[in-house]
Amino acid sequence: MESFSDRTYAILGTGALGGFYGSRLQKAGADVHFLLHSDYEHVNKHGLVIESKDGDFTLPDVRAYDDVQKMPPCDVVIVAFKTTHNHLLPKLLPSVVKDDGVVLVLQNGLGVEDEVAEIVGDKRVMGGLCFLCSNKVGPGHIRHLDYGEVKFAEYAIGYNSQGITTRMCQIAADFDRAGIPIKLAADLLLARWQKLVWNIPYNGLSVVLDARTDELMGNTHTRALVEELMWEVAAGAKSCDRIIADSFIEMMLDWTVKMKPYRTSMKIDYDEKRPLEVETMFGNPLRLAQQKGANLPKITMLYQQLKFLDARNSH
Template identity: 60%
Template sequence: MGFMQSYAIIGTGAVGGYYGACLQKAGFPVHFLLRSDYDRVKEKGLIVESIYGDFTLPRVNAYRDPSQMPQCDVIIVALKSTQNHLLPQLLKPLVGENSIIILLQNGLNFEREIAKIFPQSFIMGGLCFICANKITAGHIRHLDYQEIVLAEYALNYQSCGITGRMEAIAKDFQKANVKIALKADLLQSRWEKLVWNIPYNSLSVILNATTQAIMGDRHSRQLVEAIMQEVAIGARSCQREISASFIVKMLSHTENMKPYLTSMKLDYNFKRPLEIEGILGNALEMAREKATELPKISMLYQQLKFLDTQNRK
């Protein structure tokens, strides 16, 4: 039996709970930070209904307070980016000398922020392609997909290739039967994910529509494509290239998807804060730093800010 990396999960919702449960099922030591679900999970563990087979973990290491948790080799952050202001205090007790922090979050620029606060740690970005939701406390339903795209952060998003640390984490996830793809350039991967996230998250809220309805109408479909092309302009301002064929792939992938409510639309329906800054604001800011304006995305941003404020009044 070789050395097994220990994992901390910050934010045990659908995504963090699913990946953490898969790692524990495969035999890895996993420590879960919870808030409202703490009592239920401490007592009953985690239930996972999955297209790859249901399973229950009757006992998990559950914590309400990060200062009670051990320092871990790998810390997975699966909180919504609207809660990132809490990260400095949540992570501080968990971060050891060579800790790896993986941000499984939507959007752009969070790695740069965390690297400033924890300069001794290795920071990675994980992009999740998963359909999962939390039914009740400690009960996760995994509907489709589960791949993670993982890349490491280097100062100012320089491309740093595929590191040994990434390969070690990939081995662990493969052992846990989770698909993982390693990428050499985190910023490229982040912009690619925005090609999907910016149009569909924004329009699902603004137009009050599923992805299927958006793709089924000629006008909204044209709008999606125009927004995707503007995301590519943003990427180009950061010296990253998004090909026309990648945009075509995202459009056809969405046409073939099961009808799906985006995470932003679900947040809107439940009157939770929307991830507007992470998904749109930071992309606009990054492009502006390079003297590039993205007018369509800017308009979506302003509309969402208005809707978000009205919705939570």
């Protein structure tokens, strides 16, 4: 077993995703610093508890912070909170990322790296896509149900493909040592559109139809609707000169049928009356595709329905 690099990690948003990946990194020997909000007191006293299909574990001692100014500058800063909190990024990022460090954006949707690049510069940004079924079930308590793969890609202005870089491989090696399945992608824009193939139908329909993934796949009408939405996402990608293969759509459908019944992250946010990630997950891809001349009527309708439900839910 190789020892860990001397790279330091900051986790901004220690929830279902940041808490899970950060804990795995620390358990494997990495130097990890966690920014917390509501769970700070609890985690500072009791640490983090991970229930996982790959084995449960507890980290009694974690470097927990309630103020980003108290955190040391780190080599890799992982942004793991929901995009509805991205207005906080200009306050959070400048002090916590080293001059030669990188911000790894593990968020859903499209266009999120652009916001980060405006704060830290475009050379210090990477995107990551998480295929993870994980929920926070209590303060500092995370339940990992299924999957867990992360796909990394370098960011560039205009989302031009950057290929596989040395720093991607270095960070991937740390994740690999932590037992986190990793893929490296040469093209971030393609990877983001591919993730939307899953996120747009399942997150959107789960809220609008009040349904879990297994219910959406178990009914012939909603299964057909899921598939039609996936084809629209592929049309959006094509408008940006990114091709999503038919086999990829088949794989996503097949994958979801085999998945444990899952309440999507957007459905959980809706049920908990939290703001929904409508703009990054639906609005941004729609606007980009429309600028390129693509018409995506079903996604447009879903976007409009979600905007209504999100507004009504926040009163």
